């Protein structure tokens with residue numbers, strides 16, 4: 001009997017230690033700021049959470065609500081929209097339209113059509129919320145985003161435009177809490193939306209917020225400010241950051257807009273500096289938001305708007321009725337939009353053909369190997385999520401999961417926060433060592449048998465010849 005090794009790590013996830021072990025040290029932290037938003041002991045340095053204090057070993061909020069631990073998307077979809085996704089690549093969609101702000105002031109500072117700024121400003125000025133968590137502008141480095149809680153239309157307009165680097169937007173919860181706010185909204189990228197939604201749906205009133213609107217912005221990937229702007233653009237390319245007024249991604253270029261001139265960098269060379277965890281993200285369109293806003297699929301300087309929830313619909317209808325936003329008569333290029341959603345879901349799989357072939361040598365099917373890779377990348381997704389990312393049918397996935405469980409490549413675990421079953425992969429070195437041991441022992445037995453079998457015929461033949 002071959003002895004099996006197991007990951008010595010405790011089964012239960014608890015406290016910052018686990019956030020460090022599973023998320024930060026493994027390089028999968030997106031820098032969304034959820035952990036620091038709910039825990040005053042956690043700060044942010046270098047785009048990553050750090051423990052500033054003695055931590056409470058009995059508190060597991062940071063791991064419970066971290067979107068890199070587990071996002072049971074189908075269950076959350078049911079809770080938010082009353083139904084699961086109706087679009088494989090875009091999530092739950094009620095309506096998709098092209099729109100833009102009617103304000104010249106907003107459009108002159110916004111990234112695309114200014115719908116995001118208009119909605120956020122309206123939420124504040126209509127009294128629907130007291131604060132909007134969003135990415136503002138660093139005073140010293142205007143291309144760098146910083147988390148803010150906007151409380152006036154002026155704050156919101158001041159934060160317009162995209163800054164292409166990590167910003168722990170959800171961390172703004174702490175400021176909102178300190179300022180005694182209850183009714184809040186958020187504008188965030190897909191990972192930030194996942195973090196705030198986990199809190200909204202699973203924290204059982206642990207936090208005193210009434211989240212009134214979750215506005216998601218499309219995001220294919222993000223960057224670390226120092227790495228992209230300081231080291232690459234300023235350091236390697238010698239482009240001064242000081243004169244850059246805005247950055248646009250257009251025509252396969254990363255355009256740096258200065259007063260009166262545009263400097264273009266090929267997007268390919270910029271993508272090399274993308275934030276590593278973004279390569280594991282499968283959500284392009286902020287699928288769990290009430291309303292998602294982006295550019296792809298719409299004409300230049302217009303937005304593509306995905307209306308998802310009832311409250312998202314009401315909010316959008318209000319700004320249209322009040323003549324703050326106009327709808328375009330042009331249709332959104334849905335295929336282009338879905339294409340981005342699909343690309344983002346598929347880029348999780350990265351295993352080389354050699355590794356895949358090596359793993360199938362243990363007698364595991366190629367589908368099972370792909371699923372194991374996905375489980376490693378995605379931290380315990382559910383069946384629907386696996387099917388969505390691999391496009392393998394549900395029955396084949398179930399069979400593959402059973403075989404992986406039997407071979408101890410994975411185990412099932414009930415997530416207590418969300419009360420759903422998830423699949424946890426064992427560590428690759430443990431899995432491979434176990435399989436090598438089993439294979440070696442099978443080979444030894446087979447070798448013994450083969451030598452005995454062949455030797456008897458061989459010796460008989462030698463005797464006959466002699």
Ligand SMILES: Cc1cc2nc3c(=O)[nH]c(=O)nc-3n(C[C@H](O)[C@H](O)[C@H](O)COP(=O)(O)OP(=O)(O)OC[C@H]3O[C@@H](n4cnc5c(N)ncnc54)[C@H](O)[C@@H]3O)c2cc1C
Pocket residue numbers: 109110111112113114115116117118120134135136145159160161162163164165166167169187188189217218219220221222223293294295296303
């Ligand atoms: C990192 C990143 C990647 C993106 N990738 C795509 C893409 O691939 N395809 C696509 O169609 N659209 C993408 N977008 C969205 C796009 O750039 C616009 O934000 C969107 O079209 C809304 O336009 P708007 O005119 O309504 O925005 P505005 O009215 O200008 O409002 C922009 C909002 O974005 C917020 N914001 C700015 N920087 C950040 C940041 N770093 N993190 C979180 N929030 C931020 C601001 O606080 C503001 O509320 C991306 C945005 C970001 C920040």
